[in-house]
Amino acid sequence: MDRWAEAGKSDDFVKKQLKLRGLSGDALKAHKNYNYFERFEGRRDVIRLERWMTTEASTYSVWTQQGLGYINTWDDLKKAMDTDAFKLYMSYGKYFDTIAHLNMAIKPVPVIGSDASWMEKVVRILSWKHTDKPEEYVMKILGFDKFSLETLQANKHGETFLLFWLLKNERVDRLYMKELLEKLVEFEKLSPAEMTKLKNKDSLETAQENTKTLLKKLLGLNDLSKEEMVLHDKYHTYKYLSGLIKRQTIDKHISILMERLTPRY
Structure with missing residues (x-):
């Protein structure tokens, strides 16, 4: 054998x-x-x-090698989770994130490239939540400190982080992958009023401030005055990314995000 x-x-x-x-x-x-x-x-x-x-293969190259490129809908993903090909991909993805996270202080975190599909990013989000990866690591792997604002927007890395952020700050006792996926589907089904209630929870205020502090540190803005921040070349990146988690903008971005993820039959 x-x-x-x-x-x-x-x-x-x-x-x-x-x-x-x-x-x-x-x-x-x-x-x-x-x-x-x-x-x-x-x-x-x-x-x-x-x-x-x-x-040191990229997770997306493994995703395609395992024949997972057909996954385009929630139902596709739910069914794929039971396959050997998906489980092997997940094993490598968790290894990849573990090594990158452990080496974060001495080696640049490999960023997710423009070739990665949206559904592969969704699976990475689930894995990051499932393995309790910190926000700073996710920010780095999405290239917040490396990519231009235009590149971040084009590759939907901001929306990727937003969805991770919502899932991370949702009180989920069970951490099975399929149950986390169901939580993402629940986000899609929320009415505008329900989404407003979600984003205005008192428990998110501290999370929002902590995330803004992490962004400032990552982008080299933490020791600058407001006047100096405005002149910094990463200021607009900071405004865009911090704006994603602000209460008045979550509805807009979640609506766009979930429209793209809605299964099409």
Whole structure:
């Protein structure tokens, strides 16, 4: 099994060799050679993970290699979460974020590029919440301190952070991925009045101030006077990003965001 995995043999090739071709479901699992096929799959996945880790592959390149590019709707994503391809992607994504976060003080955080799809970013949001990644890390991986304002807007990195911020500050006791996804779907279903109530919760006031402080520090504005801030080349980036979480702008951005994410049949 190890030899086939290391040689990059396909599932179909291995099934043929093990006389499993044409079998599925209970019939496949009941075959005497099925445990060998499982061993092949396990070894193959380990080899893939090791290769991605060695080359520091981007999460989106792994997303596409795993055949997840078809995911365009909530339903697509819900169904994909149960697949082996998605689970392997998640394993690498969590490793990627863990290493990048641990090395944040000594090595630049690799940013999400313009090639990443929106739904892959949604999955990263869920993973960041699920693994309790700090806001500062998410700000850096979205390139807030590197990209121009125009690039941030074009790549929807501001909206990505907004959705993470709302999910992070929502009191969610259960941290299973599918339950977090359901929470995002709930955001979509809120009426304007309900959204206003959500964004005006007293509990968000402190979170808003803390996030603004983090943004100022990240963008090099924390020690500047108001007059000096206005003249800084990152001032407009700060105004845009801090404006996303301000109470009077959340409705607008959530509306645009959820319109894009609404499943289309």
